[in-house]
Ligand code: SF4
């Protein structure tokens with residue numbers, strides 16, 4: 517069922533002229549009123565799909581709840597003290613709200629102007645400033661950026677910080693799969709930061725600096741196009757940098773998108789195994805590639821692919837940007853454990869296509885395999 521179907525059925529009893537005038541009014545009103553006001557007045561139609569509201573069961577962190585708090589602070593009805601601003605940061609930036617919003621709002625993005633103001637005025641939570649300092653000092657929240665191997669080729673592969681730090685053995689596998697697909701691969705010794713943390717948390721000056729460095733490095737790379745391991749990095753390069761006045765005239769693909777585009781060239785052996793798919797929320801809600809992982813895996817003969825209860829448009833985000841992990845470790849762990857239990861009900865082995873998701877699920881005790889690693893195991897080359 518599409519998100520506008522209820523509107524259409526509500527209008528079904530009306531005559532053509534009434535229908536037309538109501539639709540016109542709906543569309544013009546959509547433009548007049550500020551988005552944050554519309555969201556504040558909404559009866560939380562997307563609440564059921566918000567992972568943080570589901571896990572916490574607290575109205576103040578629900579999508580419309582956060583919009584109401586933001587509006588009250590903006591209008592001066594609520595003081596911008598730490599207690600009042602805190603719920604705004606209980607947002608994973610996943611965009612699961614957008615999947616069911618008639619206005620197409622992603623609440624995380626509606627909150628950015630206020631978060632930028634709070635950050636600018638020193639009123640964001642302490643965790644935001646702590647992470648901002650690390651990003652300013654290292655371009656990373658984990659210390660010096662990891663060093664890897666530099667290669668020369670036509671396609672630039674951005675492996676990402678999590679893969680390089682936590683799964684260095686995957687680097688060769690990502691290079692290998694691109695070579696199997698016929699590309700020569702370029703990699704950088706030190707990659708620039710490619711994360712959404714400063715964007716979703718209003719760290720405007722940090723985002724401007726890091727995203728300019730990112731775009732400069734990619735422009736200077738002279739690569740034909742760019743392939744990334746994290747879907748959130750693809751979203752950043754395709755949609756977020758323009759909000760900072762930056763442009764990258766190169767195609768950017770998540771690794772799964774490239775594999776999907778070349779799927780007819782690949783042949784797989786039988787895999788008599790059972791796996792459950794954890795779809796990274798950035799792939800579903802940000803890149804809007806809902807079916808590609810399923811379609812890729814469907815090409816492997818005899819693979820028993822299971823889906824968790826929450827999948828596709830109802831995919832369950834396990835942390836998004838690192839703010840929740842820093843701010844409230846207990847809630848962060850509850851979120852991941854809830855997802856892990858749901859996945860384990862279907863199969864022991866979890867497959868995903870984001871090194872960050874893999875790390876979180878593994879740290880909670882899950883047995884996880886990366887898509888590229890899994891495909892190479894069953895690929896006929
Ligand atoms: S994001 Fe959309 S559906 Fe969700 S509360 Fe706001 S207006 Fe309502």
Ligand code: SF4
Pocket residue numbers: 565566567568569578579606607608609610611612613614622623624
């Ligand atoms: S972006 Fe995600 S966590 Fe934030 S309000 Fe929307 S659904 Fe909830």
